[in-house]
Amino acid sequence: TTTYDSDSLSGVTTSGEYAAGTDISDQLINHSRQVQTVTYNFKARIRDDRVGNNFGYCDQGKDTSITIYVNPTPRLSVDVADTIFCDSSTVNISVDDDLLNVLGTKVYELTTTYDSDSLSGVTADGEYAAGTDISDQLINHSCQVQTVTYNFKARIRDDRVGNNFGYCDQGRDTSITIYVNPTPRLSVDVADTIYCDSSTVNISVTDQILGVLGTKVYELTTTYDSDSLSGVTPDGEYAAGTDISDQLINHSR
Numbered sequence: 001t002t003t004y005d006s007d008s009l010s011g012v013t014t015s016g017e018y019a020a021g022t023d024i025s026d027q028l029i030n031h032s033r034q035v036q037t038v039t040y041n042f043k044a045r046i047r048d049d050r051v052g053n054n055f056g057y058c059d060q061g062k063d064t065s066i067t068i069y070v071n072p073t074p075r076l077s078v079d080v081a082d083t084i085f086c087d088s089s090t091v092n093i094s095v096d097d098d099l100l101n102v103l104g105t106k107v108y109e110l111t112t113t114y115d116s117d118s119l120s121g122v123t124a125d126g127e128y129a130a131g132t133d134i135s136d137q138l139i140n141h142s143c144q145v146q147t148v149t150y151n152f153k154a155r156i157r158d159d160r161v162g163n164n165f166g167y168c169d170q171g172r173d174t175s176i177t178i179y180v181n182p183t184p185r186l187s188v189d190v191a192d193t194i195y196c197d198s199s200t201v202n203i204s205v206t207d208q209i210l211g212v213l214g215t216k217v218y219e220l221t222t223t224y225d226s227d228s229l230s231g232v233t234p235d236g237e238y239a240a241g242t243d244i245s246d247q248l249i250n251h252s253r
Contacts, residue, residue, distance in 0.1 A: 004038035007031070009070060012038050020044070030070045034100035039067045071102045074154035074171035076130065083176070084213050087140040087183040093150060093176065097130035104156040104168070106130035114148035117141070119180060122148050130154065140180045144210035149177045181212045186240065197250045207240035216240035228252040 001015045011027045030036050044061040048054035075098040085091055097106055111125050121137045140146050154171040158164035185208040195201055207216055221235050231247045 001041045001043075002038055003041070005032075005036060009036040009038055013040075017045075017047075028068065028070045030072045032100075033072050033075070033098065035072065035102050036070045037067055038070065039065055041065045069103050071104065071156050071168045072099055074106070074108075074156050074168055075099060076108055076152060076154040076171075076174065078150075078152055078174055078176055080176055080178070084179045084181070085138065086181055088137060089180070090135060090137045091178055093134040093136075095128075095131060095133050095152065098154075099130070099156075102156050104158050107155050107157050108132075109153045109155055109169075110134075111151045111153075112148055113151070115142075115146060119146040119148060123150075127155075127157075138178065138180045140182045143182050143185070143208065145182065145212050146180045147177055148180070149175055151175045179213050181214065182209050184216070184218075185209055186218055195248065198247060200245060200247045203244040203246075205238075205241060205243050209240075218242075220244075225252075 002012050004012055006012075008031055010029045010031065013024050013026050024040070028038065042064045043059060044064075046058040048056060048058075077096045077098055079094040079096070080091065095108065099106060107127050107130055109127055110123065112122050114122055116122075118141050120139045120141065123134050123136055134150065138146075138148065152174045153169060154174075156168040158166060158168075187206045187208055189204040189206070190201065205218065209216065217237050217240055219237050220233065222232050224232055226232075228251050230249045230251065233244050233246055
């Protein structure tokens with residue numbers, strides 16, 4: 001006979017009578033979020049199979065019971081506000097434990113994939129307690145967008161001394177890829193800084209970064225006496241690399 005919650009556990013051998021010496025091999029599937037138990041109760045008997053005049057069973061032997069504990073499939077969920085960040089931003093990844101009670105210690109294994117020459121601040125690979133959030137200040141040392149992929153694998157660690165099986169780790173992996181743009185940068189160059197009235201001033205604007213996620217622009221602000229000087233490019237946002245060519249007219253004396 002078996003005792004278990006059939007809504008939460010399946011794969012248990014049907015209660016009934018079996019030939020002595022018949023082994024049991026059950027694939028036990030836990031459909032819940034917490035540990036489930038199944039108790040197998042064995043009672044040895046001798047059955048009188050005579051036809052017409054049998055007494056039934058000799059069954060004075062004591063019962064033997066075994067209780068099996070079946071942990072749930074390890075699972076977690078992760079959440080991040082966005083996946084595209086500016087250089088040196090702090091990325092907060094919420095890691096939620098999606099299980100209830102288990103036998104063992106709930107952990108997750110973190111592995112990360114990124115170019116360590118170009119990106120720093122990433123949490124070290126390793127094992128962390130279930131529910132441990134991640135907060136990384138990611139610094140892009142290059143001139144183009146960098147990616148880091150965080151891979152999470154939920155596990156239940158068997159901490160028994162001397163007789164442990166290692167990990168329950170049938171749960172699927174969960175991955176998040178974060179994109180870290182470089183620090184925006186440009187350079188400007190002008191042939192001279194002193195000009196005659198009504199001269200054309202050419203300012204070369206060079207974009208100094210490569211591939212990014214987003215549109216590369218620069219914001220231009222100018223400071224001058226508009227009553228005395230005209231021809232200045234208006235303040236505003238311009239595509240990265242847009243040069244300036246202004247004919248500057250001095251209206252003063």
